Amino acid sequence: MPENTVSHIPLSQLVGSLVRDIVDADGMAAKATSDFIQNVGFDEKGELRTVQFSYQQVVPGVGVKRYTVSVPLLTLVPIPILGIDKAEISFTTKIVEMSQGDSQAPKLLAKIAADAQSNSDATSETTNIKFTLTMSRSDVPAGITGIFGLLSNNIQVTGAPASGQE
Template structure:
């Protein structure tokens, strides 16, 4: 048997799921940075990730006098690979509800900032998930349904300010060598 729920619960559940998904994605990004960008113990509790993992290579370059020399370049791995970071760029929730069992809500307690509305008793609606009514049906029955559209689009998120600053520090430190 399907138990009717308050509409606020039905609407809030997908929004809470989106927030939880963003948290999971952020943790996955942090784990990637820790595992790929640093050497050392990967389960440090104190937040010390170890040493930056660098990529070092050498190449031949021509000096101002025309002679060649071997140059060595070492750059942090995190500065040359894409860091997987996604965010919910847009959420559009879509499902159909059939309204059931309206309930009177209690009057607000204490002094309300709404003045005369402090004694107002509203109605909290309950609903269940349902199929969208067929508009071509010749039924004379009135249907009390509400539609919400849900669509989730993921996109590569911008680097956080902290990550940009970290990459700039690493780049500056590399230039000082």
């Protein structure tokens, strides 16, 4: 067993550490989405990568005119919005000690129990508590919606000399 391993920790830290790990993992997933946007949508200089399309349109009194439309690549590629949609952790803790701290509420010291069986032994000095932690998240982050709005503003249409009428 490593030297810095403790046999039991405050219950709040035990639960909190599990929640923090899920949030950390969610942050790593969000970073992957951010990296995708950065690497696919922008070049090494930070310039927006665009796809150029051309099309022809009949302009009354002028004839057929050719236009070019510049579209940000990120509007064409589905952005993978990664994240932990829902996390559910079930575990059982064994309360091994109850300490009276400065605050009025007693501090529970616990460790992960081997099984989820309830403790029915009235003579035991320990108590098992079964936890089910459920976390969920909202769907599309507002930041991503904002990016789509900014990208839409970067679609540019420019006219070219009329086809066959120069």
